[in-house]
Amino acid sequence: MALGLSSANGSRRPSPLRPGASFARENPVTPMDDEVHPVIHSGRVAVITGAGSGIGRAAAVELAKIGLKIAIADVNEQGLSETAAEVSKIVGEANVISVPTDVSKLDEVERLRDKVYEAWGEVGILMNNAAIAPKGTSWEGIDNWRKVFDVNLFGVLNVQHTFVPNMLHQENPSVIINTGSKQGITNPPGNPAYNATKAAVKSLTESLAHELRETPASNLTAHLLIPGWTFTGMTGASAGKEKPAGAWSAQETVLYMLDKVRQGQFYILCPDNETRREVDQLRIMWGAGDVAEGRPALSRWHKDYKALFEEYIRDGLAQLD
Numbered sequence: 001m002a003l004g005l006s007s008a009n010g011s012r013r014p015s016p017l018r019p020g021a022s023f024a025r026e027n028p029v030t031p032m033d034d035e036v037h038p039v040i041h042s043g044r045v046a047v048i049t050g051a052g053s054g055i056g057r058a059a060a061v062e063l064a065k066i067g068l069k070i071a072i073a074d075v076n077e078q079g080l081s082e083t084a085a086e087v088s089k090i091v092g093e094a095n096v097i098s099v100p101t102d103v104s105k106l107d108e109v110e111r112l113r114d115k116v117y118e119a120w121g122e123v124g125i126l127m128n129n130a131a132i133a134p135k136g137t138s139w140e141g142i143d144n145w146r147k148v149f150d151v152n153l154f155g156v157l158n159v160q161h162t163f164v165p166n167m168l169h170q171e172n173p174s175v176i177i178n179t180g181s182k183q184g185i186t187n188p189p190g191n192p193a194y195n196a197t198k199a200a201v202k203s204l205t206e207s208l209a210h211e212l213r214e215t216p217a218s219n220l221t222a223h224l225l226i227p228g229w230t231f232t233g234m235t236g237a238s239a240g241k242e243k244p245a246g247a248w249s250a251q252e253t254v255l256y257m258l259d260k261v262r263q264g265q266f267y268i269l270c271p272d273n274e275t276r277r278e279v280d281q282l283r284i285m286w287g288a289g290d291v292a293e294g295r296p297a298l299s300r301w302h303k304d305y306k307a308l309f310e311e312y313i314r315d316g317l318a319q320l321d
């Protein structure tokens with residue numbers, strides 16, 4: 001059965017991303033402001049891993065501006081204390097807990113949880129955000145593969161397993177946001193270990209969302225943050241370096257994320273200044289089509305499919321515009 005992506009002989013069929021198709025547009029939602037949202041709300045508690053820089057730091061700052069109490073964790077102690085200082089200026093030192101934490105170590109994550117619950121007795125927002133992205137290939141650097149999985153996959157699991165049992169039994173609603181990546185969905189060449197961990201984070205967060213939905217009286221929802229190209233340490237940001245025009249700032253990504261959490265969205269697929277949402281939608285559909293249509297792996301980057309892929313994107317966008 002063809003899905004309308006391409007036929008067996010390689011000729012094009014109409015794109016399934018027609019205007020009006022339900023997945024072509026974001027779900028209509030009623031925005032909620034900070035006065036009424038029960039979680040993104042002054043006085044609640046946010047716990048953010050990987051808060052020593054980038055998206056994690058921006059999340060700490062933006063949530064502090066809304067008046068949440070902020071617990072931050074990072075393996076980089078210097079970055080962590082810089083974030084703590086910035087956030088303290090906004091909410092006051094008494095409302096900041098800063099805990100040097102390596103998320104790949106379960107005992108350190110448990111220590112973080114204990115400190116937060118001893119101080120504040122609850123968690124409203126848990127941002128499971130720490131990650132690393134060292135380059136490698138598919139058949140070299142097994143130690144690198146282990147390290148990336150320890151941080152990006154087992155780090156996320158350590159945090160999830162440590163906090164979720166407590167958050168489930170809280171009286172007030174709460175959210176867990178795991179940070180995935182488009183690379184965990186479309187799997188571009190160049191960083192296979194990172195991509196594999198992010199594919200795993202997508203899978204485990206989907207399962208978490210389902211399990212929470214099926215748990216009676218659960219007051220906890222899960223969300224998958226899928227940042228676009230965001231100018232952070234991971235993508236080459238450093239002091240004095242200007243943000244490339246195509247990238248979003250970490251603040252832009254965080255503000256977009258908060259809007260989508262307010263709207264109750266599970267998949268928080270962020271655009272950037274280079275890639276609009278519709279292009280991401282088409283790329284994701286093409287990737288799924290590799291499996292469904294039996295094309296070669298990663299056909300988007302296969303020379304025999306280059307022209308077909310480009311035509312698919314052109315047609316898809318023309319039909320949507």
Ligand SMILES: NC(=O)c1ccc[n+]([C@@H]2O[C@H](COP(=O)([O-])OP(=O)(O)OC[C@H]3O[C@@H](n4cnc5c(N)ncnc54)[C@H](O)[C@@H]3O)[C@@H](O)[C@H]2O)c1
Pocket residue numbers: 049050051052053054055056073074075076079101102103104129130131132151155179180181182226227228229230231232233234235
């Ligand atoms: N920047 C992008 O374009 C982009 C795109 C897609 C996904 N992401 C994801 O967004 C998240 C945040 O990344 P970022 O872009 O802000 O990068 P970043 O490097 O600025 O931030 C990552 C933070 O995680 C910390 N960290 C690394 N290993 C850790 C460990 N073992 N324990 C605790 N903390 C650890 C780092 O010290 C750093 O402060 C990551 O999950 C990343 O994979 C980023």
